[in-house]
Amino acid sequence: MTHINDSILETLAYFDVFNYPLTKGEIFLFLHKKYDHFTLESGLQNLVLNKKIYRFNNFYTLINDPTLIKRREKGNDKAAHMLKIAKKISHILIKFPYVRGIAVSGSLSKNFADEKSDIDLFIITATDRLWIARTIMHLFKKLTFLVNKQHFFCMNYYIDEQQLEIVEKNIYTATEVVTLIPMEGDTVFENFFAANNWTRNYLPNNILRLSSARQVKNSWFKMGIEFIFNNKIGNAIDNKLKEITQKRWQKKTQQEKQNMHGVIMSMEANKHFSKPDPSKYQNKLLTRYEDKVFRLLHEYETSSAV
Template identity: 60%
Template sequence: MIEIKDDILSTLAYFDIFNYPLTSGEINLFLKNKYHQNEFDLAIKYLVGNHHIFQFGGFYTLKNDYAVIERRIKGNAKAAELIKIAERISTLLIKFPYVRGIAISGSLSKNFADEKSDIDLFIITAKNRLWIARTLMHAFKKLTYLVNKQDYFCMNYYIDEEQLEIVEKTLYTAIEIVTLIPLQGDAVIEHFYTANTWTRNYLPNKIMRLSSAKPLKPSLIKRAFETMLNNRAGNYIDNVLLKITTNRWLKKARLKKLNAHGGVMAMATAKHYAKPDPKVFQTNLLRQYENKIAHILHQVPSSLAQ
């Protein structure tokens, strides 16, 4: 039973970084291996009985502190409100030229939000038109500042249909992928999931969900705009916008400009993607996770050997 106990502790350790307790069903979904339900139930009972993890009602956590449970319950309620707003927003954003798919990402996709939370959106665009789509969408976002609704339009991760596979294959990216909440573009989201079945190497129990995505229904105006730029001129414009945006973000990184949350602004860009630079956040998070696991397993080595 040693391996399953390690897996349970490791799973709780990852979400503990975000002060997010899990239900037993959620723990099972995010384990890195498959186990029989009876084996899982015995391991959970053992860990709780020996005070390696703590149970409050239906939640499990590494912290003996009910405050994290209250935080989650409150965060789940707030998330439900924001998800409804995100659904309405997606019906607008899917009308933009070359946008093929939209999903909720970030903490909101984990069913958590607080008063400072944004609505983070994952966008899939048509092949070789990511930068036209992104520029139009972010020009629109500028207008949302006038009504103080910019936090509802955090379109911070873009890929296009040419490169649906996520290059960084880590536990972090696997969790981010499988917890996406698809809103628009059921066909392209399905292709995206097919291109990223490698996530099963990290999360064999978590099935990626598609049922919430609506089918793509391009409008007449959207079709006309795309037809106008489905040529060499469109290729040129897309490449120019990529260059301009890349240079602007490189300058922000050099100057160490901070975003609204106090983090250094940095973005990784290429022809087929625009995303938060993984070196800025992802690397630090995974290092923190590895250190936490090492500490936990060092604290309870003898019991895990039973």
């Protein structure tokens, strides 16, 4: 019983970092080790009975606070509305040159949003044309500031078709990968999920699904623009845009500029990806999670030994 209890506590601890209670089905999907439903049910009953976790209706949490459930339910309702907007936005952005796939990421992909939430987008581009695609899309984003809709276009993670596998492999990146909600680009996301089946090492019950995204239908305009840049000149432009963007972001980081959420703006990039610097958020979150798990399991083992 101890092993399943530890796994349940570890899973709840991860989402507790975000103040997000889980259902039994969600706990099963995000267990870090493979267990069946019967074993999970036994573990949950034992932990609730011993007041190591708390149950409110269909939700489980580490904290005896029913307001967390109300917060989640309100956030789920808000997310349902924002996902409809995200679908429309994705349908617009997929029309841009060299864009091959778009998915919703971040808290919205976990079916949660509040008044401060953005629509975070994970974007896959054609090989060796990431920086042309990214630049055009971000020029478009500047127009959204005029109508105060910039928070609907948070295009902060790009990869291209040559490097579909996520380099960092940990519980955070595994969770982010399996919770992506593909909106556009069915084939490219099927390839993406196949390239990232390493997530099963962290979330063995969460088998990556086939993409639910819509099939991409390229317009004559999109194909025409790509035809113009599918040559050595296009290669040179893409490389130059990468160089310019990296220098701009290095300057932002050196000046310690912060985004709307108070996080220092920093980017990690090369020819085939552009993403937030893991050391600025991801690593800090993992440290918080690991500290929480250590304290939680220590308290549990100590109380069980009494």
